Amino acid sequence: xxxxxxxxxxxxxxxxxxxxxxxxxxxxxxxxxxxxxxxxxxxxxxxxxxxxxxxxxxxxxxxxx
Numbered sequence: 001x002x003x004x005x006x007x008x009x010x011x012x013x014x015x016x017x018x019x020x021x022x023x024x025x026x027x028x029x030x031x032x033x034x035x036x037x038x039x040x041x042x043x044x045x046x047x048x049x050x051x052x053x054x055x056x057x058x059x060x061x062x063x064x065x
Contacts, residue, residue, distance in 0.1 A: 008044065010037060015048045 011033060018032035026049050033045050 007039070008041075011040060011044055012048055015045055015052065019049075019052070 014033040014036050015029055017036075018029040021032065023029045023032055026046055029049050030040075030042050030045050034040050034042075
């Protein structure tokens, strides 16, 4: 169980990192996480983006300042 929790926490950290690095859409976040992890649950990633941002982000909708 601990390994599963660590894996999910790693995905969450990668979602945050993607947003901080300037991801402009949900698909950018998914691509970032896929690049940085060997096994990814894309549904979990999309859910985390919605949880953190309030909705899925579309291209041009999210602006890092």
